[in-house]
Amino acid sequence: MDIIISNTGAVPIYEQITRQIKGLILRGELREGEALPSMRTLARDLHISLITTKRAYEELEREGFVATVPGKGCFVAPRNLELARESLMTQIEESLSQAVRLARSGGVSLSELNESLRILYQEEPL
Template sequence: MRIIISNRSTVPIYEQIKLQIIDAILSDELREDTQLPSIRQLAKELKVSVITTTRAYKDLEGEGYVVNVQGKGCYVLPKNQELVHEKLMGNMENLIFEALALKEKMNLDDTEFMEIIQTLMEAEKNE
């Protein structure tokens, strides 16, 4: 797993770390029982504060993605299907909001927009 940090982003660094680990878990890049790098190791690799990586790991644990085993490390938990569904639903909603913003920029009416969606859905079924 590779984590890329952007100092120009408005998203805090700990949140960038957390979101990228969640994406890796949801995409099965990180599977159940996989051990994450230690807090210190990750901080060193990313050249960030240990406090930053600690916050990311605590948030991941609080949200049910990982468990911290004292003295042994941080491990990926089995996927909670409800959490996965909620995360994917949020991703889909964000993409739809982006599409709606483009619709407005292009001055498309609702009918034209829905025709585009219908065409894409039909093309997807035929693949």
């Protein structure tokens, strides 16, 4: 499992991990029942705090993406991927609505907004 984190961005590290693991699950790269690396292993591999990985895994579990089996670890939870994708689309629409409001209030045109989105989509790591 390849996770890339940025220490310089505005997005907290635990959230970067959470987003990337969700993406792997939604794209089918991590399948139902598949084990995730232990929190300690992930923390060591990413050179981050164990507390950060614990927070990411807790968030994933709270949202139903993973299930923890005591003494065995975290596994991709069984879920309705269509429902998960719909939830993701709702979050995207909320964020885009906020961006549109900001753009309108600042006089940013739709073409400028589209160009910004295109650039961000191509360059921003998960």
